[in-house]
Amino acid sequence: MEQGRRVRRPGKLTTLLRLLREVPDKVERDLSRFHHVRYSDRWRYDDAGVPLLTLREIWVRIVDLPGDSAIAVHENGGSPRWGIAEYLLADIWAALSGQPHAARPKSVAHKAMTAAFRRATARVEARFERRRKAMGTDT
Structure with a gap:
């Protein structure tokens, strides 16, 4: 568009x-x-x-x-719409299993939100890594 x-x-x-x-x-x-x-x-x-x-x-x-x-x-094509609880449970599933929940609806808004979450997570992990190196604790 x-x-x-x-x-x-x-x-x-x-x-x-x-x-x-x-x-x-x-x-x-x-x-x-x-x-x-x-x-x-x-x-x-x-x-x-x-x-x-x-x-x-x-x-x-x-x-x-x-x-x-x-x-x-x-x-919604014959399936109930997901609410907040369903999305949160699917996200917990993805975090614990390392793979997305198969039934999770795919949406443009979700993809944008997921990309933003990945960028924010990468920033936090990089900051943590810098602090860990500065403290001299390599694990």
Whole structure:
């Protein structure tokens, strides 16, 4: 991608309408499971004629669902999204075994973070080595 060029992503409404068209059952399941809201209220009104559930209210409820929600699993190719705990455990695995965890998702952000971590680790190790040599303790 050229530097300075923005990547255009679908907007909130476009994304919501796509989900409602492709996987309405998953939207209904997540609204019920996590928010105790009936998806069928989208077509119901109270006595004053106000909708019981609007598209915006649906979006607000599904935008930050946990990684094991039906929508998150659908959007992640059938696998639950990893959370902080899973990434930390995979990093501990990698540190102890010397090899990356096979199930760890590969992402551009993670690769950049890993490269930065390696550079920081190399700086710390070099500083430690200089101090060790200065103290005259070769082991």
